[in-house]
Amino acid sequence: AQKVTQAQTEISVVEKEDVTLDCVYETRDTTYYLFWYKQPPSGELVFLIRRNSFDEQNEISGRYSWNFQKSTSSFNFTITASQVVDSAVYFCALSEVSGGYNKLIFGAGTRLAVHP
């Protein structure tokens, strides 16, 4: 069965520390996509990144970087020099296409608290 595991329930760091959020997935599909979303206190989920299963190149966007390793079925997210505004719940998600329908399988989320 498709599954996404975010083992870290909560992480607390001090501003300017680097922090890595872990994501491990299980899938039978050979073609799939992985996603990260941010949920700030307002509640709306904000899309951060999409990565397809054929592209294992790491990606960097400002202070954010993502490390995709197919060999370990992991798609980890690192925030460099964290800031208070990074405080949020972060979700990792895996695409699932079944019977012609597309769904996302979400992990349970990791709550990140960045303290001044």
Place this chain on the structure above:
Amino acid sequence: DGGITQSPKYLFRKEGQNVTLSCEQNLNHDAMYWYRQDPGQGLRLIYYSQIVNDFQKGDIAEGYSVSREKKESFPLTVTSAQKNPTAFYLCASRGPGQLNEQYFGPGTRLTVT
């Protein structure tokens, strides 16, 4: 501005009443989704729709119903049969392409007492 709107932000109902949550999008997306989020938990899929007049049950559809009469709108009704309806409800839509990302609305927090 293009986006997804959900109204109202907060909704209060008495037990035994049906309530309908609104979700509208002007992104011209075919696919739309409803999720439920409980405190400290991830998102669980309630219903989804690939095109107008088509919808499928998600993982926790019992006690909920939907309709998709227009491309822009995907309302969710929480019926009295839903045993524990108090939760945060999120609507999302997805653009063309099976594996594209979903975009989310601001959510509706429903409290049933």
